[in-house]
Amino acid sequence: MIYVVLGMHKSGTTLVSQILHHSGINMGSHIDARISYDEGNKYERRSTLALNMEILGTDTFNIIDLPAPETLRLTPEQRARMRSIIEECNQRYAHWGFKDPRTTLTYRLWVSELPAHRVIAVYRAPAQIWPRFRYNGVKYFYTNPLRAVKFMRRWCEHNVRILSDLREYAVDFLILNYHALMTTDAEFRRLETFVGQPLQDCRRPDLYRSRLRRAPLLKWAAWWVHRQTGHHPDDIIRRLEALRQMRPPV
Template identity: 25%
Template sequence: MKKKVVVITGMHRSGTSLVTQWLHKCGLHVGDQFLGAGIGNTEGHFEDVDFVEAHRGILRNLTGNDEGLLNLENLCIPAGQEKVLHDLVGRKQSAQAQWGWKDPRTCLFLDAYRVILPEAKYLVILRDYRSVVSSLLSRRFKKSEHKYAVKGGLPLLIWKYFKKTSRKKKLLHQLSDKYLKAWITYNQRILQHLLQQPTGTCLVIDHTCLSKTNQGIYDYITREWQLDLNYYDFSEVYKENLLSDVWNISAYVKDKSLLEKAEELQATLLLHAAY
């Protein structure tokens, strides 16, 4: 029996967890053990722990940061590390006839997966850079907020009336450029991948349209990719109230050329979006 593999990919905070949760509900096997819920992702990540740990381990060795958001310039995966991914895919492939996985760091390993899984299909979630950077910043902000909420009492009052506003501005100053660079790196990798993949093997989805286009996406992947699924009501997993507010990052990005690069890259990728 021919194996069917779907790689769900996109930059961090782009809606990959949402789409993977929905496909999981539709019947796609996306892992035996998932990374749990956390601050900024209360519904769960729906990330296969095996892929997450493999990607984190490689990134830790190469960049010193396993989150996959820093030190990404000229990132190249050595052949020895590719064997880790090859062996992992082999184990997954032998256990399931129809399967997939999601981990945003997959974007950084697409060159390797093109070789390891030449027959794979790719579901790419595209979200605009302002929303993604804002969401990453908001997640860091919520971690600080949670820390003071747990302490309660006087520390919580100090946070509420003195530290809250300054913490937000500090994060904007410190991380806007870094997170925007990461968005650019991830989406450059995606664009390079799209240009090298055969027609019909990649489906690019605009995050902002998901609530309207999910039925069309389902119809496409079951018809064209011949996935054996059962439609699950997308509105049951889509929680608009969980979306972060969009922060004014443009005023805090020091390298303005990054904004121009992001705008151009975003416009180019949107031309590839089918839904």
């Protein structure tokens, strides 16, 4: 089986990929478990990451400056590479997958070439992620209002794309709430049931950073983005939760 992990940056996609990889589902051929997350191990497959960045026309990892494209298309060469990646992984592994938050923006291209697969989407409240993007120092603190708006736009774009793609494509999927995954065993059991096998628990509650907290600047940014785009994070979370509750694994 093939597993595609979707989610906004800093939302728990690395943890989900790590759990799958250490449970016998290959999520990348160059993953070194001795390297920590903070040292750069994001449990990503290099080939899919490189292709996603090329499709999106970016060479930067500064994701708040990467808006979701309105239209996407594959060149013949990119489609050939995509098919080659899928064929090679299918030949090498009985169970494999890939994780890259950018796949949340490119999934509709991947789904056109992937055979039967499953999607694991993970989401996290904006207030939990924002501390990883804001500037805390004095020098660039004045840029935080603009950064908050950019961040909120990216959060909405990624999670709205998840909702629309899961609605459009007939694919078996599971939605995980990252906060619930880190604080309850029930969410971890949902993941185990969906995958259909015991999973290695790689959660580290002692490293669980950016818990729920007050973020007045984000409230203003959410209001502004809603005014500009019609999307509000509270509404998106309600829709994600409704879909999460409607689709427990059987």
